[in-house]
Amino acid sequence: MSPGSSTESYPAFAHIGLRENPEKILNQVTCPDRDSNPGHLVSQPDALTVTPQEGLSSSKWRDAIKMNANVAPVRSLHGRSLDGFRCGYCNEIETLAHVLGSCQHGELLRYSRHHNISKLIAQALRKRSFEVHEEVHCVASEGGGIRRADIVALDKTNSKGIILDPTVRFEMSQTQPSEVNKEKQQIYEPTIPYFREKYQMEGTWEVHGLMIGARGTIPRSTVNTIKTFGTHDIIPKIITSSIKGSVAILKNHLYGIS
Numbered sequence: 329m330s331p332g333s334s335t336e337s338y339p340a341f342a343h344i345g346l347r348e349n350p351e352k353i354l355n356q357v358t359c360p361d362r363d364s365n366p367g368h369l370v371s372q373p374d375a376l377t378v379t380p381q382e383g384l385s386s387s388k389w390r391d392a393i394k395m396n397a398n399v400a401p402v403r404s405l406h407g408r409s410l411d412g413f414r415c416g417y418c419n420e421i422e423t424l425a426h427v428l429g430s431c432q433h434g435e436l437l438r439y440s441r442h443h444n445i446s447k448l449i450a451q452a453l454r455k456r457s458f459e460v461h462e463e464v465h466c467v468a469s470e471g472g473g474i475r476r477a478d479i480v481a482l483d484k485t486n487s488k489g490i491i492l493d494p495t496v497r498f499e500m501s502q503t504q505p506s507e508v509n510k511e512k513q514q515i516y517e518p519t520i521p522y523f524r525e526k527y528q529m530e531g532t533w534e535v536h537g538l539m540i541g542a543r544g545t546i547p548r549s550t551v552n553t554i555k556t557f558g559t560h561d562i563i564p565k566i567i568t569s570s571i572k573g574s575v576a577i578l579k580n581h582l583y584g585i586s
């Protein structure tokens with residue numbers, strides 16, 4: 329089962345809240361020890377440097393903080409529901425991770441959240457003179473079947489091809505970004521021979537699975553990869569976009585509005 333798709337595998341998330349453990353949560357949000365923890369999920373703080381003036385209304389900002397502190401009013405939050413802790417749409421345990429990451433009710437909005445972030449990255453790469461193709465159907469070698477790559481960027485000057493798959497996941501562990509990267513490499517590396525031929529580019533090819541946190545966190549590995557393309561100015565926009573998308577999913581789930 330992929331990270332973010334299970335409600336059973338991270339029960340602790342359902343029970344952490346400001347009221348239960350305020351110091352721990354506030355430390356997570358405001359006192360990161362990023363530089364001494366390479367690979368650490370960076371961006372509780374980065375997310376919180378995005379202000380409403382940078383694209384989030386005050387109410388979305390409030391919702392973002394609630395999500396980061398795990399006090400968004402989902403049913404599994406202690407004391408928040410008189411109707412039990414199961415999701416009203418699919419009967420899974422209604423954690424925030426379930427709502428943002430796997431409930432079928434949010435599927436279209438989840439697609440939209442992913443699509444918007446993917447577009448931001450594609451546009452930034454174009455500005456950096458990459459030739460960019462989006463949502464490209466491709467064929468994996470050795471009978472691996474048809475796949476679809478979110479972004480294929482070609483650096484024709486240096487004969488380099490890059491396959492990128494931005495992936496929004498509910499933040500769970502420090503190893504999650506490298507797991508997402510490996511998962512995507514396993515999916516897309518078998519398509520490299522196809523792309524070599526399709527674009528007539530024999531040079532080096534690489535695959536990056538870029539994890540973006542559903543609550544606006546960005547792992548250092550994602551930041552570093554984006555920096556290598558000279559497109560790091562889009563990082564705040566990605567954070568804002570992820571938060572906006574997740575707030576829409578949450579509101580749609582809780583109140584039927586987005």
Ligand SMILES: [Zn+2]
Pocket residue numbers: 415416417418419420426430431432433
């Ligand atoms: Zn559900």
